[in-house]
Amino acid sequence: MKYLRIITNRSKGSKFMQQLQAYGAKYISCLLAEGSANDHILEVLGINKERKEIVSALVNDSLVKDLLDKLSDKFDKKNTSIMFTTPIDKKGEINMEYEALYVIVDKSNADRVIDISQKHGARGATIVHGRGSGIQKKSVFLNMVIEPEKDIVIMLIKKDIAEKIKSALYDSLELNQDSNGILFSLPVSDVRGLVDQK
Secondary structure, eight states, rough: OOOOOOOOTTTTTTHHHHHHHHHHEEEEEEEEEEEEEOOOOHHHTOOOEEEEEEEEEOOOHHHHHHHHHHHHHHHHSSTEEEEEEEEEEOOOOOOSSSSOOOOHHHHHGGHHHHHHHHHTTOOOOOOEEEEESSSSOEEEEEEEEOOOOEOOOOOOOHHHHHHHHHHHHHTTTTTTEEEEEEEEEEEEEEESSSSOOO
């Protein structure tokens, strides 16, 4: 069994969800997210985030390759949508070319995560907004507990630059301190639609 994620432009998620269901995928869901823009024109206009959706599903191993090939035909051009899978039932050493890096930080630090990662070779990133429920400071306003806003930054990075990026993030964001954030990575077994990283 593999956990499939498709990061695509906003409004395309429903179409991918229908196709996944038709191809036999299970437990299909969709999250709203933002992507870091790599386009120089967008930067000049002051737009540094693109509206994205993350579609996820569980897919049987026997269906993965065929399903990814069929779905990748739907991509307009490289790096507008990416698909990747993570094995969920593998044991032992997994030798893959890419890792899915997840960094959970306070909302104010998401752009720093992207900047640090890109300086060390990462290309794009996708941000999912959320709230924390750990031991962080919580505020009370009109008898309501206000939980701190968090961002989950997701990046696909080549394995050969992964340690350099993780170390830079760990040191720069002081992730050894309580409540500064969490960093973890998962192996990626299949990738489609990703621009090569140097």
